[in-house]
Amino acid sequence: MPAARPSPPPLVVLAGVLAAFALAIFAAAPLHGALRSLHAGLPFAKVFRYLLLVALLAVFFAAAKPWRRLPSDVWGLRGRPRAGLWACGVATGVSLLVAIALLDAAAGHLSWDGAKGVAKLVKRLPTVLTLLLVLAPIEEMFFRGWLFDRCRGRFAELPAHLAVAGIFAGIHAFRERDAPADLEASAAGALEILGAWARNLLDWRGFGPSFVGLFLLSLVLSFARRRWGTLWFSVGLHGGAAAWLHVHSSLTERSIERDWTGSKWLYDGVPGWAVLLTVLYLVARRPASAEAGRPPS
Numbered sequence: 686m687p688a689a690r691p692s693p694p695p696l697v698v699l700a701g702v703l704a705a706f707a708l709a710i711f712a713a714a715p716l717h718g719a720l721r722s723l724h725a726g727l728p729f730a731k732v733f734r735y736l737l738l739v740a741l742l743a744v745f746f747a748a749a750k751p752w753r754r755l756p757s758d759v760w761g762l763r764g765r766p767r768a769g770l771w772a773c774g775v776a777t778g779v780s781l782l783v784a785i786a787l788l789d790a791a792a793g794h795l796s797w798d799g800a801k802g803v804a805k806l807v808k809r810l811p812t813v814l815t816l817l818l819v820l821a822p823i824e825e826m827f828f829r830g831w832l833f834d835r836c837r838g839r840f841a842e843l844p845a846h847l848a849v850a851g852i853f854a855g856i857h858a859f860r861e862r863d864a865p866a867d868l869e870a871s872a873a874g875a876l877e878i879l880g881a882w883a884r885n886l887l888d889w890r891g892f893g894p895s896f897v898g899l900f901l902l903s904l905v906l907s908f909a910r911r912r913w914g915t916l917w918f919s920v921g922l923h924g925g926a927a928a929w930l931h932v933h934s935s936l937t938e939r940s941i942e943r944d945w946t947g948s949k950w951l952y953d954g955v956p957g958w959a960v961l962l963t964v965l966y967l968v969a970r971r972p973a974s975a976e977a978g979r980p981p982s
Contacts, residue, residue: 713872754834775924785957788946802935814928828906833845854899857899858886897953897958898952901952
C-alpha cells in the first residue's frame, strides 16, 4: 500500500489562504457588476461572502484532501438511511424552537405577520429546503464528522467537542447581514466588510449571545453523534432547526429587536440557552455507542 502523501507545509497553506482573501477582495467587485445584470438587487456583501467562501474551500480541499480520510461508513450516513432517527432529529429541532417561540409569544414579544408572512415564506422555500436537505448534511459531515475526527486525533474527547463548537460558533460571525449596508462595490468595500465581520466576532454584546447559543447547539450535535454512533440525528436536528428558523422569521414579527430572552433567532437568549443545556444534558448522559470509542482514522 503506497504511503500517504504528506500535507503541505503550513507556510504554503497560509499563502493559499492569503491568496484566497486577495482574490475575493479584488475580484468581488467585477463579479458583482457582472451578476447585477442578472439579479438587480444582489448585495455586494453576498457576492463577496460567497466568493471568499469558494476560494477558501478550494484551498481547504487542495491542502487537506478530506476525501482521503473519510471513514468507510461516512460517519454512519452510508448504507441504509436511518430515516426514523433523522426524522426524530428534525422533530426535536423544530419542537425546541417552537417551545422557545411560545415563551416569546407569552411574554408579548411575538405576533403573526398576517400581511406579508405567507408571501415571505413562499419566497424563502428554496432556502428552507436547501438548509434541510443539502447544507445540514454537508455541515454535519464537516464539523461533527471530519473536523471532530481531526481534533480527536490531537486532543481528548471533551476538548475536541469544545474546539469544534468554538469554530462552528465563531464562523457565524461572518454573515451577510452583519456587513455594512449599501457599500461601494470595490476592493475598499470588501475590506470594510472584513473589518465589520472581525469587529462582530469580538462584539460580545451583539454577537456574544448568538455565539453562546451556537456553541451549545454544536455540543448537542456532537454528543448526539457520540450517543448514536451516527450523524443521522445530528443532520436532522441541524436541518430542522435551521429550516424552521426561516419559517418562523417569515411568519412572525418581534416587537423588540433583542433583550435577555434573545431575538427572532430564538437561540440567542436565556430561554434558548436553557433549552439547549437541557437537551445537552439528556443526550450527553446517555451511554455512548461503540463507534464513539474508536480512535479517529
